[in-house]
Amino acid sequence: MFSTRRQVLLAATMAACAMTAGHAIAQSDYPSKTISVIVSYPPGGDTDAIARLFADKLSQRLKQTVIVDNKPGAGGALGNNFVSRAPADGYTLLFTPNPFTTAPLVMKLSPSASYDVLHGFEPVINTATQPLVLVANPGLGVKTLPELIAAAKSGKPVTYASPGAGSPMHIVGEWLNRTAGVKITHVPYRGVGPSVTDVVAGHVDTAWVTFGAVRQYLQNGRLIPLAIGDAQRSKLAPHVPTLVELGYKDVVVGSWNGFFAPKGTPAPVVKLLNENLNEILKSPEVAEKLAVFGALPAGGAPDALGKINSSDYAVMGKVIKDLGISAE
Missing domain, CATH: 3.40.190.150 (Bordetella uptake gene, domain 1)
Known part of the structure; x- marks a missing residue:
């Protein structure tokens, strides 16, 4: 009886060791x-x-x-x-x-x-x-975020584009609305590209986007950067202030x-x-x-x-x- 139990335990141990070794070998061969x-x-x-x-x-x-x-x-x-x-x-x-x-x-x-x-x-x-940046069409007549907020508070209709409802850009836009006490109207698009096209054309006033999507338009002056959503300034545009710096200390959304x-x-x-x-x-x-x-x-x-x-x-x-x- 004792011998049989011992044999069973030994066999189980050996099987477990074999499985572990096989698993280790499979992992060491990754990727095959x-x-x-x-x-x-x-x-x-x-x-x-x-x-x-x-x-x-x-x-x-x-x-x-x-x-x-x-x-x-x-x-x-x-x-x-x-x-x-x-x-x-x-x-x-x-x-x-x-x-x-x-x-x-x-x-x-x-x-x-x-x-x-x-x-x-x-x-x-x-x-x-990917830091998020708020950009404005020059035709809106604002060059800073405080000017944008002041325009919205004065009753001027202002819009912002995002690449889609529920996106990080939509979240930061609505979070800023609540914190600043304004109602900048959200215009959702199907993707970043269409939203950028329309803010450059002036069909919407502002847009929350990533820097890569608007780099050329920031360089040639067809769009104006107002703020970024990260907690710290970005190396990609160190001159653009953060929402935190501008007084919206809790509004931090990045990508x-x-x-x-x-x-x-x-x-x-x-x-x-x-x-x-x-x-x-x-x-x-x-x-x-x-x-x-x-x-x-x-x-x-x-x-x-x-x-x-x-x-x-x-x-x-x-x-x-x-x-x-x-x-x-």
């Missing part, structure tokens, strides 16, 4: 096949272009094919949900901007389309930040992007991806290309992205609820 980077937006936009930049550099470093697979729909929720349900083996990754965090808060998603923002993914790395993996992805795989992407972000060539999109390299440990995501969920979630912001 193509890695898919899911982008939850159509091809051609900033997110898609930045994802392809990282995919190309990651492929070179890992000596393995890394492809970008666009899965647009439901404001990004379709692709995000797809990755949350993918095998947790490191071969399906999500590259996303920060509407990832707020989409379930502003959209009426069915259970089959939704995803767990805080617990459904493994953070890999915060790749870049970021990063990589997530499905929940349960092995820690060594996450670590390998994080280390390689951190090295990629040190490249002057990558920094230069990110600047074209108004983005600045970020980087850091996986937990840094996790903290940004959870902080945005709490802070933006409260603002969205208090202001009744919806993507509907």
